[in-house]
Amino acid sequence: MYTPSQFPPTSVSVDLNALGHNLAHVRRLAPRSEVLAVVKANAYGHGALELTRTLQQLAVHRFGVATVDEGIVLRQAGIHDPILVMGPTVPAQFPDLIAHRLTPVLYRSDMVQAFAAAVPPKAAPYSVHVKIETGMGRLGVHPPEMPDLAAMPAFRATLRLEGLMTHLADADNTKTTHTETQLTEFQQTLDTLRQGGLSCPLIHAANSAGIIQYPASLYTLVRPGIMLYGYHTLSNETPAPELRPILTWKATIAHLHNIQAGDSVSYNRTFIAARRSKIAVLPVGYADGYNRLLSNRGMVLIGGRRVPVVGRVCMDMTMVDVTDVPGVHIGQEAILIGQQGQERLTAADLAAWQQTIPYEVLCAIGQRVPRHYLPLRSDNEKSSPKP
Template sequence: MSRPTIAEIDLDAIAFNLSQIKALVGPGVRICPAVKADGYGHGAVQVSRTVLDEGAHMLGVATLEEAIELRNAAIDSPILILQRIFPDQANECVEYDVRTTVCDHEFAVALSQAACAAGKVAIVHIKVDTGMSRLGVSPDEAVEFAVAVSKLPGLKIEGVFTHFPSSGDADLTFSQDQIEVFRRVTAQIRDAGVIFPLRHMANSSAILNLPESYFDMVRPGIMLYGLHDTKHILRDVELRQAMTLKTKIVFLKEIGVGDSVGYGRTFIAKRRTLVATIPIGYADGYNRQLSNRAPVLVHGIRVPVIGRICMDQVMLDVTDVPDVHIGDEVVLYGRQGDGFISIEEIADLQGTIADEVITTVGKRVPRVYVRTGRPYLEEVG
């Protein structure tokens, strides 16, 4: 018997969300879903297969190791590493046919040498920093850099891209200025004789707020998983939350008035209280900030987390739930009957964004994949 604590991943929801993105950006724009951080905690391999089946053109990852995982799973589609990696990783990039980000001469030269030694062509995307101040060549240096890279043997420039720091803000002035800088720089690169087919800039918030940023390809991240990381959305679109975190009641105990629950005795019962214990904790990614704050669902009814969340266990007040038993399902976020708890709600309670909530669900929580409402695969980390 597998662990009762699972993250249920609805692959139909991910397919639906991709179809919504495709409808927004139109048929002339390619889609590069971000499947980094193990597919935002959903499982990179299964998410990648799903989005490729639904028409995605490329996959975005953060590390070489993430790219190799996909290659080892027999995924042969284009994969782009979105961050700068080290020169001593160039040989593996060539070996595994992975597209890489270039924004400095050291890595570009190392990749060129690796490609020539292997008798292959390495495909690269040049990163331009238009305001994130995290990674990329400056706009003033971009043309000279692109020309230099284009002359290196064994390299082919496929794309030029940049990233938004604030495309989900209420004031989009800075983002609009970025778009104009990017438009100008990419035009100047092409005017200098460097030919490349793809300009890409739009993340999830930009897909919803800034259609002028679509260019040739978009890179949806959090919205692919049915979530938002901002409340400032100009083009609302139906999305379906793909992850449900659930477990089962493992113990029930009635306590009296004045009895305490958990470490630090932060919950003191003001009535006779039926306490349910569930086998999940902060080691599984259920954040300690949710102690005495978060709701969960039992029989479709919201009940509160009481006491401090432990490493492996959480306590609930189920006094008001009729006919509750050991083994009953508990949903920490997702849908149960008529009840629903969004991941965004949990993120607000934690003081963070939905991205952090889902990417910190631990490896010891099995992912159970669902298609047409039925489990068809379980992956245990």
């Protein structure tokens, strides 16, 4: 067993109280819906197991992952609550999925047939969710096919239709037409199925943007991901939801050196100093998830100031210009994401510099960056509803 070093050159800390704050905001917006916390992709880079355990303490008892393996990792760590595998699956994975009591999302009639055939009699009736395609253009049964699919004999004996869901493609947009059309189509499909005598306990459509912007998307279950982690992708025109980013990413200055005007920094000499400059070397690079697109674009915080990334981000190192930082020294803290003094950098800032979304910035933080957790205070637990 490997013991991590005590002084990692770069590390992440996650404030579990801020997670509690963001969850409380989900519950305020969707008071009548159960929460299924989306913890896929290692809880968007934050650490799936630690976050799932904390969410359990906060009375969340349903989780969403993308893959069978992500579900197995949680099961093997002792998470016994329902886990929905929301990504695509193939019949070869069904035995593992069933052995670990994971819940599949089914989205074709041949898949329903194949899944039912894989369920051993002692595991029946086995709970499944069915996804309806309303405009995401990804996975889902087309509404006209739903009545026939729901009437398949598999649902009378082997399978229990526990959930009906759809996914919103454009709920963070200021234009509402596409989302409204999706929600109308979803509701009409549900009405048709109900008229045919079908009842299903869990109905769900809302991701974070749906929860924040579309009360009509709040059914019996909601599926927040990014807002639990303190971010959103709504336009600046929309009033900012009360969310707190839960992750801070740090590095410590590993080396300092002075260069002359005309000297260059890093591969391919993309930065040439215009003046005598002091350069700090940070022990973090694109192998840690600090994207190479941040070369000559990104900023980090040192001594409470924003300082620019100079030259190409390397695999394991990044250089920043600290000429204007008084008293700068080796071992000093640099903040890549987070607060230092009055200054703050968020995953949304990095996303803007590297032309992506905060989701990708967070998910990309690499495995070799250790995660530490600021524990939940007891007042946080007390304020959550009892399961």
